[in-house]
Amino acid sequence: MRGWWRELSSLVLPTECAGCGGAREVLCEPCRALLRAGPARRVRPVPEPAGLPPVYAAVRYADQGRAVLLAHKERGALMLAGPLGRALALSVRAACVQGPQAAAPGRVLGLVPVPSARAAVARRGHDPVRRIALAAAGWLRREGLAVRVRPVLRQRRPVADQAGLGARQRAVNLAGALAVRPGALAAGEPVVLVDDLVTTGASLAEAARALREAGGLPLGAAVVAGPSNGWF
Template sequence: MPAALLDLILPPRCAGCGAPGAVACPSCTTGLLREPAPRPPDPPPAGLPDCWSATAYDGAARRMILAHKERGRTALVPALAASVSACVAAWAAGGEAERELWLVPVPSARAASRRRGHDPVRSLATAAARELCRRGRPAVLAPLLRQGRRVADQAGLGSAERAVNLSGAFEVVPGAAARLLPSGRRPGAVAVVLVDDVVTTGTTLAEAARALRATGTEPAVAVTIAATRRRRRIGEYHRE
């Protein structure tokens, strides 16, 4: 039975810690907002925009993201999207008060969306845009990107392998930006925010940024819920 349906039938338990009472308990929800800040990968791939995350990809945050993404617990969307919107708001407070925010979800592979039964990043970006509007920050979902070709599953790939796998993978949906712009509004009047759930090596976000730049759209920032920690091995780095 799908996890989303079980959440409706059974007494809910927190996806982060297992405590009864809610799919996201107050403590784990607070953890998702641990500290919105720049958390770029090290080293960052070429072309990666300024990269912010709300927390580290560990503990309850990791369990909640995986429960939503891989196990279909869509009831977690409000809590996870609040993390995205808080991170966007923290970044925008540094000087983006005048521009409308366009939240551009990194596109999921079609096969992955079919297997999961939903598009987790688009759901997060949609809910985060609504939350920002409730906070008085003009924001819209801007689905500008799509997959231009099939890619392999990224799990287990290193940074170099991810770069090869994703090279040229994304493209801009023709006419998508023009349809979102009100009459007379210039593209420079908006701040384009790339949204993903987790940043690991930064390769996915860098490829998304490349696709936008190819049509003259410059992303202002990339925002995720969480960032993986980097751990040193002998003679090399790897992402956890």
């Protein structure tokens, strides 16, 4: 109910651009263009955690890009999922084309969202990463790429809130926290991990470990935004 109310509110209530705060619309054209401009770039957190697959981001986690992500994630601006999904689609394509392992022709590519804690989903009233992943899959299918969202990861133990934790603390907090649901992933199945952003890379590294342990083949990771100091 909470998610539906937020979505309805974003349709009928006066608003301002989530990126720049200027125009009285959910997302103005310059901010929308920023998200779809591309190309997606390789990003590397510093320090880079062991086991992190190649990560690609469409925008820097700063200024308008950061504002749009936070509006969708924390303030429930659900109409932003479409533009953010388009940005994520750019990163998925980069992971498939530029990564060390390309997706095999004719095979369906799985997009695996990094799961949020149940408490976070309940607090926000929606699952932002899964919502953006579904939007990205829609864009990619319209562009001729065979993809499907594969929410196969689960948290097998509680983890602390990551906010305020450093890179080492996040790695310790997440170590062994994720697992693939039994029978959900075929051996050698090609997947791309997806998340809204990468900061330390601890979440993506842990997710990649769980996928490899279950026999999956992570081709890379795709995010909407990456840190400015890790941009390549």
